[in-house]
Amino acid sequence: VAGAGEEENMAAWLVAKNTLKIMPFKLPPVGPYDVRVRMKAVGICGSDVHYLRVICCSSSSLTERMKDNVAYICLLFECVQEMRIAHFVVKEPMVIGHECAGVIEEVGSGVTHLAVGDRVALEPGISCWRCRHCKGGRYNLCEDMKFFATPPVHGSLANQASKQFSSISISLQGEDAILINVVLPENVSLEEGAMCEPLSVGVHACRRADVGPETGVLIMGAGPIGLVTLLAARAFGAPRVVIVDVDEHRLSVARSLGADAAVRVSARAEDVGEEVERISTAMGGDIDVSLDCAGFSKTVATALQATRGGGKVCLVGMGHNEMTVPLTSAAIREVDVVGIFRYKDTWPLCIEFLRSGKIDLKPLITHRFGFSQEDVEAAFEVSARGRDAIKVMFNL
Amino acid sequence: VAGAGEEENMAAWLVAKNTLKIMPFKLPPVGPYDVRVRMKAVGICGSDVHYLRVICCSSSSLTERMKDNVAYICLLFECVQEMRIAHFVVKEPMVIGHECAGVIEEVGSGVTHLAVGDRVALEPGISCWRCRHCKGGRYNLCEDMKFFATPPVHGSLANQASKQFSSISISLQGEDAILINVVLPENVSLEEGAMCEPLSVGVHACRRADVGPETGVLIMGAGPIGLVTLLAARAFGAPRVVIVDVDEHRLSVARSLGADAAVRVSARAEDVGEEVERISTAMGGDIDVSLDCAGFSKTVATALQATRGGGKVCLVGMGHNEMTVPLTSAAIREVDVVGIFRYKDTWPLCIEFLRSGKIDLKPLITHRFGFSQEDVEAAFEVSARGRDAIKVMFNL
Amino acid sequence: VAGAGEEENMAAWLVAKNTLKIMPFKLPPVGPYDVRVRMKAVGICGSDVHYLRVICCSSSSLTERMKDNVAYICLLFECVQEMRIAHFVVKEPMVIGHECAGVIEEVGSGVTHLAVGDRVALEPGISCWRCRHCKGGRYNLCEDMKFFATPPVHGSLANQASKQFSSISISLQGEDAILINVVLPENVSLEEGAMCEPLSVGVHACRRADVGPETGVLIMGAGPIGLVTLLAARAFGAPRVVIVDVDEHRLSVARSLGADAAVRVSARAEDVGEEVERISTAMGGDIDVSLDCAGFSKTVATALQATRGGGKVCLVGMGHNEMTVPLTSAAIREVDVVGIFRYKDTWPLCIEFLRSGKIDLKPLITHRFGFSQEDVEAAFEVSARGRDAIKVMFNL
Amino acid sequence: VAGAGEEENMAAWLVAKNTLKIMPFKLPPVGPYDVRVRMKAVGICGSDVHYLRVICCSSSSLTERMKDNVAYICLLFECVQEMRIAHFVVKEPMVIGHECAGVIEEVGSGVTHLAVGDRVALEPGISCWRCRHCKGGRYNLCEDMKFFATPPVHGSLANQASKQFSSISISLQGEDAILINVVLPENVSLEEGAMCEPLSVGVHACRRADVGPETGVLIMGAGPIGLVTLLAARAFGAPRVVIVDVDEHRLSVARSLGADAAVRVSARAEDVGEEVERISTAMGGDIDVSLDCAGFSKTVATALQATRGGGKVCLVGMGHNEMTVPLTSAAIREVDVVGIFRYKDTWPLCIEFLRSGKIDLKPLITHRFGFSQEDVEAAFEVSARGRDAIKVMFNL
Numbered sequence A, B, C, D: 001v002a003g004a005g006e007e008e009n010m011a012a013w014l015v016a017k018n019t020l021k022i023m024p025f026k027l028p029p030v031g032p033y034d035v036r037v038r039m040k041a042v043g044i045c046g047s048d049v050h051y052l053r054v055i056c057c058s059s060s061s062l063t064e065r066m067k068d069n070v071a072y073i074c075l076l077f078e079c080v081q082e083m084r085i086a087h088f089v090v091k092e093p094m095v096i097g098h099e100c101a102g103v104i105e106e107v108g109s110g111v112t113h114l115a116v117g118d119r120v121a122l123e124p125g126i127s128c129w130r131c132r133h134c135k136g137g138r139y140n141l142c143e144d145m146k147f148f149a150t151p152p153v154h155g156s157l158a159n160q161a162s163k164q165f166s167s168i169s170i171s172l173q174g175e176d177a178i179l180i181n182v183v184l185p186e187n188v189s190l191e192e193g194a195m196c197e198p199l200s201v202g203v204h205a206c207r208r209a210d211v212g213p214e215t216g217v218l219i220m221g222a223g224p225i226g227l228v229t230l231l232a233a234r235a236f237g238a239p240r241v242v243i244v245d246v247d248e249h250r251l252s253v254a255r256s257l258g259a260d261a262a263v264r265v266s267a268r269a270e271d272v273g274e275e276v277e278r279i280s281t282a283m284g285g286d287i288d289v290s291l292d293c294a295g296f297s298k299t300v301a302t303a304l305q306a307t308r309g310g311g312k313v314c315l316v317g318m319g320h321n322e323m324t325v326p327l328t329s330a331a332i333r334e335v336d337v338v339g340i341f342r343y344k345d346t347w348p349l350c351i352e353f354l355r356s357g358k359i360d361l362k363p364l365i366t367h368r369f370g371f372s373q374e375d376v377e378a379a380f381e382v383s384a385r386g387r388d389a390i391k392v393m394f395n396l
């Protein structure tokens, strides 16, 4: 495939249940509005397990196109038993990865705002710009979104060492380069650039929940998403942030990242009442906004009860789809429940937070791997283990 | 108690479980900012059963003061079996009633915007004006609200036939007359004035859900509250309103009030999927806002699934407190869930809707009673029966 | 140019100051996302005079590209004397027209939501979908907007009778068909379709000013834009609309279209105080929102003073750029001033208003012309004359 | 007046044009919801000159009650020549002062949230809680506001040295104590407490303009209000703040308080174009919000032109009432103009900013005086001089 002096592009393909293989990945030619980026840093999304289980089970949240292909992802993440028969058939292997940053190697003829050599972080999706969501400024809800590693669109975990210019095109099969907004400033590393993706989730949550200097914030769950949400809430000015988890190690990480209080809870539903009291004491004032970054009935119930009348509960986590929660007693206190789906137009703000030092993401990167077959296998194993692994990063 | 030429004021007291008695009710003297109103029309709130069950069972939504007194209400409405022991003790009898209108008979020295003889509809609550909710424009969330017929505040179902000027003071034990905003225009009857109270619930729901000329509206439940919400949604400009109920008679009332489609459903949870499809077909376009006026897991689940991405579900009904609903698949489509508690500053708008003819509440008044002991007993029986009884009205 | 059996497309070109000529206009081939539309109804925008004067004089509101070409427009509309020298040079002739509707004659290979024969109203602009405005849902502010008859983009006043498929492409030089949202329902004529463009201005103004069933509305100026804004305010539920003009004929049209009061004013600045009192009396309550559809210091001053504290003044008119107005006394009553630029995503709502009969635009069409050289000349003369000419329409 | 062992209360009275006299001031008895506060720190509002000129000249912003009494204030501030005849008559002397903090000496029987000895900062106004503004959460717009030192309500600059417990009641002639929200934390001084008043103006401006971590902020005017607005914008998370003044000393203060850039401008209208360019360069990115803290045609014109399309200009300053500004070219870029009047519910946030150290107000206090006749005269002279005097504070 690769000509003389040309490097063959390699990528991490999901080929069967739990099986990743590094294999060649031929990119389409760079169109007039495309750019080609040599990947330098790609993170593993620790939430894939939860996320994919939920979308398997709640088919209403899948577009038809996604339904046809969801099997690939589920095969990897062991939720086959929860899937409907129709999804079992492996259609075709897919390249994975979507938290990424790199250096531009080629730009299309129509691209004027980017140049070869620019260090860039990639927003992984491109929407249709035709539907009501896109026109109304909520393009993350677009039903025709093309998103890295969401079937049938390939992901961005790819690299090539011994050859000349192998790289990942961000073109998502021929679309244009609009998802690169901002070139990374000098003091922001490519690893941090890759982490703009998970940080974007926290930023979007804080925007939707309207976190600001008057907002007492509760965060349920101190996983990677809970932790970036903590950092985002701080950067949005939250004067006090309390975080909750079942795991003491994660709570200690949260404390070191600046949580005012970190409360250990159980996984037992019957403890909600007592825990709400402990959480309220830890806050020492109104809880104006609760951001659930776990996604279980118990965590949502806790959030609903702990939040003050007129406050907001923002659902980030996707642990379960069906939830049994005291919705009416929250409703009659006009506690609003808002969900989030990914993010929209968050990269410029994330990069500004990193540039100004308002947010430091580096402590979240706990493990680093190269891009060999063994590395990829080891990296996913570490990430799936959880706990002390917060963010696992590939350096390509 | 009453002196020469003075009429003794009579009221409907809840004295024991399911037992109402007309007995004298001595009003406090009219303070400088009080007015005294001769009650002319008082409606029965058909939702008391549901409402009270919920607040009994979800003690977190009760202020301490309410908890002490809730027993009275529950005794009437047969939810004793669901109550905790502590609530059984009857503390003291209470006057009931809160949907009311009448004619002013006396005004305090400081009242300048109202005069004797004014026909007025009464907003039943007075808040503290000191707390964050009151200062922030959400006084309905005030935790120190004094509200007709919510313990320990007496209600407004009272009258006096043989005596001279018996009446109900709206003073709520010494507070002032701020809750009367607008004198009723000539073409609005006192019965319609009394119905501003339930209409206010629909109006507040439409405001919170931001219903307007671009909003396709789904209403779950065609009881009195669902029906006033239908009328309110129309008055807010909703181009298309679909309403859903298990009861064919109520659906036919909804149709006659102008619903574009009225869909019969079952009470079985397993029918949600198929019913969402029928509802969507009936709408023939996006459902932007769903207003749940029933309050059961099934109706909320239907609303969550039927509403378009980026839309809103407004929880009005209080059938159950704990709900089992697919919250995550709604959250990842950013379908927001907003609750309502009563209303705030809705009377002027309700009266304007009635004056202009945009809303006609008269068809909702299905039964009328006088104010004798027998009438009161009969009226509550008719109201509790439901179905063909939409609004039961006392003429005093 | 046209081959056998092919009709040559003809268009109205602005070739020199005040000089329109019907001449051939070769369309680009229909691209994959383009459609070609046979124009059936094209309206004259009566506000061009004001609009163009303002953009000439306030160069800051022009993009560089617009500045280079603005001369053409100004030449037509007699504001040459106000223009800076640099603008005098006629660069190249341009096709005019942007309020239009027609029938689709050809669709590109990628267009799936439209078909040949569809009756469509055209939104005249296509934005970049890359900038912050486009991503944030305010695409009307896009600085790279390509808009019919805004240099260097040709307009849509074109037709061809004897040949086969002459038409206007809405492709705006190769862009795609996203600006056609909704096929016209049977009961909406193509003339009404063309009038969705001016109606969109009123709709966007009502959206930005948040007009609803609680909004007492004042409109300054009863020209075409003031009148469609009146109709839009009604459709948004405004309970009371007062309109103001210097011209008695236009006020009588406003009355016949449903204004609650139409107040005649002078053009003298010193009458503002007295006129504000007359206007307030005519409203008989709070003026919550004032929509200025004239755009002079006096009309804006009147709006600022007449509007209640906490209300909004929406600037639609562009009579002058520099204004001398009592801004501080409005500011300390927190009367917000919001401007509008055209519209965004208004066609679906306009068409819904027309379909449902909430708005009837037909009475606004006062003059109709064909598409000959003489007709075009006569039509523009009638339109420029103003007064009894509200909307002048071409039938092609 | 004062009995044995009782201290006679002394206050600073405005008795004639430019004439302040310390004289006895008898307080009403403490009502059930009142508190009596010994004043400890009272600041001079440097903006009185501008403010009062504007309200004199724009009678529409005065309530009838204020109009009757405005003469007192104007007499002091030399704008007599601008006043209408009717205002000349001195009605009665008035106590001045409204930026204040102190220690509670007596609480009414109904006050439960405050105790003798509490250190408190006072919000100077009490609104009616009956009007639409109060009910809707915008009580600062209440037309029946009773405000320290706004006729006919006396101010708070008072103290008593030789007697026992002289103090100022915050009761504002018999109203209740709702305006004290929060007891000062230990690390916040009483001087800083008094400065919550001017800081509140900046906080309210930032709230109305929606300043946050994504907002590039321009501030016109580096007087006391411009400077507290700078500090507030920072505390709301503004990543970049550029400030503008004609005075180099004030710009240097702004730099030392953390402005990213401080731009010197002229007072000549014809320089706007060139200065907008310099300001934009200093910002190095979009100006999303401009806060005008000067209030002249030139500063507002600069703000309107410098602000990006879709941004906001917030009018804080009140240099002039009539302004000549390019409003239309701002309107067609949808640059919204919002005014502010004082503040609402800002004390808790101000105190939180001080407690957490996000804002340090101490550098703004440039001069301190005692409470003798000579001190008061000297202090007002220093304050009127401006420039190096930012905030002049009395220690009582």
Ligand SMILES: NC(=O)c1ccc[n+]([C@@H]2O[C@H](COP(=O)([O-])OP(=O)(O)OC[C@H]3O[C@@H](n4cnc5c(N)ncnc54)[C@H](O)[C@@H]3O)[C@@H](O)[C@H]2O)c1
Pocket: A045, A046, A047, A048, A050, A051, A201, A220, A221, A222, A223, A224, A225, A226, A244, A245, A246, A247, A250, A265, A266, A267, A293, A294, A295, A296, A298, A299, A315, A316, A317, A318, A319, A340, A341, A342, A343, A386, B332
């Ligand atoms: N909405 C979106 O767009 C979006 C985007 C990314 C991730 N997510 C979701 O966010 C969630 C969090 O992601 P993550 O990567 O941090 O996952 P994670 O599993 O690493 O973290 C979840 C944390 O919640 C804690 N937890 C579990 N049960 C708990 C309980 N009962 N009480 C308190 N804490 C409890 C766990 O100990 C863990 O630390 C996932 O469900 C993921 O699917 C959503």
Ligand SMILES: NC(=O)c1ccc[n+]([C@@H]2O[C@H](COP(=O)([O-])OP(=O)(O)OC[C@H]3O[C@@H](n4cnc5c(N)ncnc54)[C@H](O)[C@@H]3O)[C@@H](O)[C@H]2O)c1
Pocket: A332, B045, B046, B047, B048, B050, B051, B052, B201, B220, B221, B222, B223, B224, B225, B226, B244, B245, B246, B247, B250, B265, B266, B267, B293, B294, B295, B296, B298, B299, B315, B316, B317, B318, B319, B340, B341, B342, B343, B386
């Ligand atoms: N949030 C508030 O401030 C507020 C105020 C007043 C009333 N409410 C609540 O609103 C609700 C409605 O009040 P109402 O007076 O109309 O009560 P209602 O009981 O008369 O009406 C409820 C309607 O829902 C229908 N329904 C029941 N189960 C259904 C199902 N599975 N699917 C579809 N429809 C179903 C019933 O047939 C009935 O017509 C009550 O729960 C009440 O407590 C809330």
Ligand SMILES: NC(=O)c1ccc[n+]([C@@H]2O[C@H](COP(=O)([O-])OP(=O)(O)OC[C@H]3O[C@@H](n4cnc5c(N)ncnc54)[C@H](O)[C@@H]3O)[C@@H](O)[C@H]2O)c1
Pocket: C045, C046, C047, C048, C050, C051, C052, C201, C220, C221, C222, C223, C224, C225, C226, C244, C245, C246, C247, C250, C265, C266, C267, C293, C294, C295, C296, C298, C299, C315, C316, C317, C318, C319, C340, C341, C342, C343, C386, D332
């Ligand atoms: N903001 C936008 O996107 C947008 C879009 C279209 C039109 N416009 C502007 O809207 C304005 C109105 O457009 P039109 O087509 O109706 O123009 P028009 O000139 O036909 O109408 C203006 C009306 O204002 C009246 N008027 C003039 N001076 C007045 C005064 N002192 N007091 C009261 N009324 C007075 C006139 O008699 C006339 O009826 C124009 O300035 C146009 O440029 C703005």
Ligand SMILES: NC(=O)c1ccc[n+]([C@@H]2O[C@H](COP(=O)([O-])OP(=O)(O)OC[C@H]3O[C@@H](n4cnc5c(N)ncnc54)[C@H](O)[C@@H]3O)[C@@H](O)[C@H]2O)c1
Pocket: C332, D045, D046, D047, D048, D050, D051, D201, D220, D221, D222, D223, D224, D225, D226, D244, D245, D246, D247, D250, D265, D266, D267, D293, D294, D295, D296, D298, D299, D315, D316, D317, D318, D319, D340, D341, D342, D343, D386
């Ligand atoms: N809206 C409100 O509720 C409210 C409350 C308090 C104060 N204010 C107003 O805020 C304004 C500022 O108050 P202050 O106490 O800081 O007054 P100030 O006079 O001390 O400060 C104004 C600053 O603007 C500068 N300035 C003057 N002309 C300028 C120009 N052409 N360009 C740039 N800068 C210029 C001055 O040098 C000065 O530093 C006053 O007008 C005051 O009335 C409004």
Ligand SMILES: [Zn+2]
Pocket: A127, A128, A129, A130, A131, A132, A133, A134, A139, A141, A142, A143, A144
């Ligand atoms: Zn889309």
Ligand SMILES: [Zn+2]
Pocket: B127, B128, B129, B130, B131, B132, B133, B134, B139, B141, B142, B143, B144
């Ligand atoms: Zn309250």
Ligand SMILES: [Zn+2]
Pocket: C127, C128, C129, C130, C131, C132, C133, C134, C139, C141, C142, C143, C144
């Ligand atoms: Zn754009």
Ligand SMILES: [Zn+2]
Pocket: D127, D128, D129, D130, D131, D132, D133, D134, D139, D141, D142, D143, D144
């Ligand atoms: Zn008020």
